Amino acid sequence: xxxxxxxxxxxxxxxxxxxxxxxxxxxxxxxxxxxxxxxxxxxxxxxxxxxxxxxxxxxxxxxxxxxxxxxxxxxxxxxxxxxxxxxxxxxxxxxxxxxxxxxxxxxxxxxxxxxxxxxxxxxxxxxxxxxxxxxxxxxxxxxxxxxxxxxxxxxxxxxxxxxxxxxxxxxxxxxxxxxxxxxxxxxxxxxxxxxxxxxxxxxxxxxxxxxxxxxxxxxxxxxxxxxxxxxxxxxxxxxxxxxxxxxxxxxxxxxxxxxxxxxxxxxx
Ligand SMILES: [Cu+2]
Numbered sequence: 001x002x003x004x005x006x007x008x009x010x011x012x013x014x015x016x017x018x019x020x021x022x023x024x025x026x027x028x029x030x031x032x033x034x035x036x037x038x039x040x041x042x043x044x045x046x047x048x049x050x051x052x053x054x055x056x057x058x059x060x061x062x063x064x065x066x067x068x069x070x071x072x073x074x075x076x077x078x079x080x081x082x083x084x085x086x087x088x089x090x091x092x093x094x095x096x097x098x099x100x101x102x103x104x105x106x107x108x109x110x111x112x113x114x115x116x117x118x119x120x121x122x123x124x125x126x127x128x129x130x131x132x133x134x135x136x137x138x139x140x141x142x143x144x145x146x147x148x149x150x151x152x153x154x155x156x157x158x159x160x161x162x163x164x165x166x167x168x169x170x171x172x173x174x175x176x177x178x179x180x181x182x183x184x185x186x187x188x189x190x191x192x193x194x195x196x197x198x199x200x201x202x203x204x205x206x207x208x209x210x211x212x213x214x215x216x217x218x219x220x221x222x223x224x225x226x227x228x229x230x231x232x233x234x235x236x237x238x239x240x241x242x243x244x245x246x247x248x249x250x251x252x253x254x255x256x257x258x259x260x261x262x263x264x265x266x267x268x
Contacts, residue, residue, distance in 0.1 A: 021157070021217065029191040032211050036193030038107050046100055053096075111193065114207045117175035121168070125178075125185025125198035125220065128227025132166050140250045146230045159229065160217045165236035169243040170210045178204045186222035189233060195221055210237040 021029060031037040067073070122133040126143075133141040147161040168174055178187045180198035188195040192208040210216065218233040238246060 031193070032191040032214070032216055033193055033208050035107070035111055035208065036191060038110060039193045042103050042107055045103065049096060049100065111206070114175060114205065115173055117207060118172040119169070120175040120177065121166070122177040122179070123187050123198065125180040125187065125224070127182050127225050128231040130231060130233060131181070137247050138251050138254060140247070140254060144234070146232055157217070160232045160234070162232055162234045165234045167236045167238060167243065167246050168210065169240050170213045170237040173207055173209050176206050176208065178206065183224050184222045185220050185224045187218070187233065188221035189216060189218035189235065191216050197222060210235070213237045213239050213242070
């Protein structure tokens with residue numbers, strides 16, 4: 001049991017690091033939502049089971065190879081059936097699978113059933129950027145492009161930095177509508193336990209609740225063309241007050257933009 005907890009500890013150590021991301025990372029990003037914590041726990045639980053089963057089967061193979069080799073066991077047994085053992089090796093795996101299935105189904109429903117939500121955002125995948133809309137906040141909307149290498153500031157993470165963050169409140173249930181404007185994309189945020197296909201002409205929905213303010217990073221996760229690797233997702237979670245201020249700021253920007261006369265809205 002000590003070895004098993006050691007193996008799990010290695011994975012956990014690799015997974016938890018500042019900002020949830022580190023060089024040569026093995027394992028998951030640090031969970032930042034309740035759903036992801038459950039995904040993480042289920043993963044570790046199954047990992048322990050898998051490790052135990054693998055070691056046990058390996059032990060059996062070695063035991064049979066050595067114990068029944070020709071030298072020490074010249075006359076081979078002719079046994080072909082043993083009802084008791086067959087009941088055992090059918091029954092025990094069934095019990096193990098049930099133990100894995102129960103938390104697994106619980107998790108599937110936790111992800112799938114959208115609770116009462118506090119706000120809705122719409123995410124639209126494009127070749128190769130994301131568009132974010134806030135239908136409940138005066139239709140604020142903007143596009144989010146990856147920052148190219150030659151424009152990165154010190155401390156920016158290459159391929160995971162964007163010009164406009166998806167700004168959201170922390171500790172709120174957020175309803176996410178996902179679609180695409182051209183081809184298939186996928187909105188994936190590993191630390192929140194979210195991955196939803198963005199399908200042209202179809203509106204998919206999911207939800208998440210971010211634990212605390214911070215920066216969270218994801219990527220498009222459905223091959224969508226040559227720029228697929230260059231459309232990261234950056235969520236900036238703010239506390240409620242900062243988020244409300246951000247909304248006010250965006251609304252005034254919107255109002256200002258509408259006031260400036262353009263060719264289309266100037267009366268001649
Ligand atoms: Cu893609």
